[in-house]
Amino acid sequence: TARGQKHLRELMSVVENGDRAVLLFAVLHSAITQVAPARHIDERYAELLSEAQRKGVEVLAWKASLSASEITLTSPLPVRL
Numbered sequence: 001t002a003r004g005q006k007h008l009r010e011l012m013s014v015v016e017n018g019d020r021a022v023l024l025f026a027v028l029h030s031a032i033t034q035v036a037p038a039r040h041i042d043e044r045y046a047e048l049l050s051e052a053q054r055k056g057v058e059v060l061a062w063k064a065s066l067s068a069s070e071i072t073l074t075s076p077l078p079v080r081l
Contacts, residue, residue: 001042008048008057015056023052025061027077035061036080050081 014021037046053059061077
C-alpha cells in the first residue's frame with residue numbers, strides 16, 4: 001500500500017540519520033512458519049522492504065499471542081525477502 005511504502009521510506013530515513021530502525025511483524029496466526037511480502041499484491045512494497053533491509057532497517061518477525069491485556073512475543077520467525 002502507499003501507506004506501507006511511506007513507512008518503509010521513513011524507516012530508511014531514520015537509519016540514514018544514524019539511528020536504529022526496526023520493523024516488527026507480530027504474527028498471531030498459529031500456522032504461519034515464515035513471513036514474506038505479498039509481491040503479487042504490492043510488488044513495490046516488497047522491493048522497498050528488501051531495500052530497507054539492505055540499508056540497515058532491521059526486519060523481524062515473531063509469533064505472538066494475544067490476551068485482553070498484552071501481546072506476548074513467543075518465538076522468532078524467518079523473514080524471506
